[in-house]
Structure formats: structure tokens, C-alpha cells
Amino acid sequence: MKIEKTLIPNIKALGSILDSNIEASDKLNRLFFKKIPYNSNIQAQKQDPSSYRSDPYFSLISGLHAEIGHTRLKDGVYQKHELFLSDETFGDPAQRYREVNPLGYFESPFTFPELEKKADIWMSLIPHEINTMKQPIASAHGHVLTLGLGLGYYAFRVSENPAVTAVDVIDLDPEVIALFKEKLLPLFPHKEKIHLIEGDAIAFSKSKHPYDYVFVDLYHNEEDGLPLYLELKPFEKNLLGPKGTISYWVERSLLCSLRRYVMALLLEEAGGSSDEDYPLTEDETDILYHNLHVILHDRPLKTEADLAALLSDQGLRDIAAKM
Numbered sequence: 001m002k003i004e005k006t007l008i009p010n011i012k013a014l015g016s017i018l019d020s021n022i023e024a025s026d027k028l029n030r031l032f033f034k035k036i037p038y039n040s041n042i043q044a045q046k047q048d049p050s051s052y053r054s055d056p057y058f059s060l061i062s063g064l065h066a067e068i069g070h071t072r073l074k075d076g077v078y079q080k081h082e083l084f085l086s087d088e089t090f091g092d093p094a095q096r097y098r099e100v101n102p103l104g105y106f107e108s109p110f111t112f113p114e115l116e117k118k119a120d121i122w123m124s125l126i127p128h129e130i131n132t133m134k135q136p137i138a139s140a141h142g143h144v145l146t147l148g149l150g151l152g153y154y155a156f157r158v159s160e161n162p163a164v165t166a167v168d169v170i171d172l173d174p175e176v177i178a179l180f181k182e183k184l185l186p187l188f189p190h191k192e193k194i195h196l197i198e199g200d201a202i203a204f205s206k207s208k209h210p211y212d213y214v215f216v217d218l219y220h221n222e223e224d225g226l227p228l229y230l231e232l233k234p235f236e237k238n239l240l241g242p243k244g245t246i247s248y249w250v251e252r253s254l255l256c257s258l259r260r261y262v263m264a265l266l267l268e269e270a271g272g273s274s275d276e277d278y279p280l281t282e283d284e285t286d287i288l289y290h291n292l293h294v295i296l297h298d299r300p301l302k303t304e305a306d307l308a309a310l311l312s313d314q315g316l317r318d319i320a321a322k323m
Contacts, residue, residue: 001269004302011270011307014096018263021091021099021256028085028101037081037105044083044103047127049110057156058125061113066183071175073151073183076114076124081105087131089222090252091259097311099256115151115176121220122176123150133157136247140164142212145239147201147232148249149173152180152188154215159190168211170197170204205232210241217249225250226257227284230323255316262311262319265292295322 003011031042038044052058066073078084086104091097104127115122123129133154140158142165149155149171158164171177177198185191197204201218216232219225229248236246248254268277278293279286296319301307309315 001266001296002298002300003266003270004300007301007303007307008270010304011266011301014263015267017096017098018260018267021097021260024099024101031083035079035082037079038083042083042103044105045086047086047104047106047110049106049108052110052112052127052130055130056160057153058113058130060156060187061125061151061184062111064113064183066179068179068182069175070118071122071173071179072116073179074114074116075111076121076126077112078106078110078126080108084126084128086127088128088250088253089256091256091311091313093308093312097256097259097263113151115179117173117176123153123220125151125153129153132250136215136249137161139245139247140213140215143241144168144213144215145170145209145211146215146217147205148217148219149176149180149196150217152184152194154217155194156188158215159188159193164193164213167194168197169194170199170201172198172200174198202228202231202235205235205238207238209239210244211239212241212244214239214244214246215249216246219249222250222253222257225254229254230258230288230320233317233320233323236321251317252313255313255320258316258320259311261288261292262296262316265289265296266307266310269293291323292319295319 053062064073083103083105085101087102089099089101092100112125114124137154137157140161141163144158144164144167146154146167146169149169155167155169159167177196181196185194188194218228240246278290280290301310
């Protein structure tokens with residue numbers, strides 16, 4: 001990057017924000033790992049269980065158990081006062097992109113449907129899942145494609161939308177598909193709208209498929225999601241019709257992860273790093289820093305507005321499209 005010297009103090013100030021974001025993430029992981037219950041020293045919002053139990057898909061499959069091979073549908077539970085992420089993490093532009101982690105808890109145990117595969121949680125119909133899908137559900141129209149099946153929550157909700165004519169769902173896992181087709185899909189009022197495709201979503205995206213709306217949900221969280229997001233982003237246009245649009249599950253959380261890398265790169269380049277400091281190796285982190293360095297190599301940063309544009313959600317989306 002071509003950084004104006006007068007901007008270096010502003011960039012160095014990002015170091016404390018980057019440290020704060022990493023510290024907040026580490027603290028969150030410790031809270032969840034140790035199952036520390038809600039107390040007045042923790043910023044968390046009490047959740048209304050009825051608002052989730054009244055969700056049409058939640059109420060349809062709640063209490064349903066099924067198993068195919070190593071994949072099974074069972075009950076998960078949040079204990080009283082157990083903390084959880086209730087919505088997606090985002091970088092607050094008003095705080096120079098300090099990360100905000102909306103936390104929630106229930107006043108009594110809360111049971112929810114959960115898909116498990118080989119003892120690993122594949123998907124849970126939890127408040128975070130329901131809240132983070134509200135906008136992609138509301139935006140869906142016409143012929144919809146969703147990359148990733150899980151419990152089929154998104155497919156169910158958009159199939160209920162009169163503005164949606166058909167829903168194609170692509171997933172690579174035959175057991176997840178089989179459990180959905182045999183145990184869940186028959187319960188759907190508009191099952192005729194849904195078409196399942198067994199295959200690799202990334203490979204699928206490399207050829208033309210003109211959809212009106214695409215929703216990407218191939219990952220469990222932002223940690224495993226960022227590499228997939230960056231891999232798929234350049235192929236978006238292959239999946240969209242002339243007026244088609246695409247959205248990614250927890251995209252703002254994915255952008256938080258990418259923003260950390262960009263902040264770190266800014267700090268290094270403001271400190272005098274050069275091309276030789278970003279070799280292309282087989283290490284995923286090295287590859288990411290190398291690609292960011294190449295993409296941003298000639299980008300001028302002269303003002304605070306330039307810096308804000310670079311770190312904004314849209315600025316990061318533009319970078320991701322070039323990765």
C-alpha cells in the first residue's frame with residue numbers, strides 16, 4: 001500500500017483495536033468453553049424462548065429424532081443462564097471496527113433440534129441460527145439456490161415464501177441429504193418447490209447457473225468460513241442471473257476475520273515491511289497475507305476516509321472478490 005506518512009499514527013492506533021478484538025474473541029471462547037453462567041458483570045440480553053419456539057420450522061421438527069448412518073437428529077439444550085452468541089459478530093464503524101459480540105441467555109433450560117455427525121455438531125436450530133438468517137430469508141425471491149443443507153431450515157423458510165418459485169439445495173454429504181429427504185422433507189407443506197443436488201458447491205459455482213437469489217451456508221462459523229468465502233467470492237457471477245443477488249450466512253462475522261488480517265497488514269506495512277516479507281508458501285496464513293499484499297500493493301492511503309473505506313464491510317467485500 002502507498003501510505004501517506006501523516007496517516008501512520010492513525011494506522012498505529014489500529015493496533016490497540018486489533019488487540020482488543022482478538023482479546024474479546026479469546027474471552028468469548030473461554031466463557032463458552034468453561035460454560036460460565038450469566039451474571040451482572042457480563043453484557044448479555046435475556047432471550048424470550050417463545051419467540052424461537054414459535055418459529056414455524058422450529059415448532060415443526062422440535063422433539064423429532066432420526067438417525068441415518070453416522071448422522072442423527074437429536075435434542076440439544078442450553079442450560080439456565082448458559083451464555084451463547086445470539087446474533088452475528090460485527091465490526092462497529094462508530095468504534096473504528098471494534099468487534100461486538102451479542103450475547104444471550106435463557107432463564108430456564110431451552111431445548112432445540114440439533115444435527116450431529118460422528119459426534120460433531122453439524123447444525124443446531126439455535127437463536128443464533130434463526131436470527132442470522134432473517135434477512136436472507138426475507139430477501140429471497142424467484143429461483144433460489146442455497147449452498148449447504150444442514151437441517152434444511154433455510155430451504156423450508158424460503159419455500160414458504162410466495163415470491164419464491166423454486167429452491168435448489170446443493171450439499172456434498174449423502175447421509176445429511178438422506179436424513180433430510182426421508183425424515184424432514186416429507187413434513188414440508190411446499191416440498192414440491194425443493195430440489196436436492198448432491199455435489200461440491202465450489203465446483204458447481206465454477207459453471208453458469210443463473211439464479212435469482214443465492215444463499216451461501218457451507219461453514220460452521222467464521223473460522224472455517226473465511227477460506228470458503230474467499231474461494232467462492234470470485235465465482236459469484238456464475239451463479240446469478242441478470243438481476244440476481246447473493247448473500248452469505250454471517251457475512252459480517254466473516255468480514256471481521258478478514259478485517260483482522262487487513263489491520264495486521266496495515267500495521268506491518270506502516271512499519272516498513274516490503275514485498276520480501278510476504279512470500280507465497282503452502283501455509284494458508286502466508287497465502288492470505290501474500291494475496292492481500294499483492295491486491296493492495298498500489299492502493300493509495302492518504303486520508304482517514306481512505307482508511308475507513310478500506311476497512312468498511314463493503315471495502316472488504318471488494319477485496320474478497322479479488323482474492
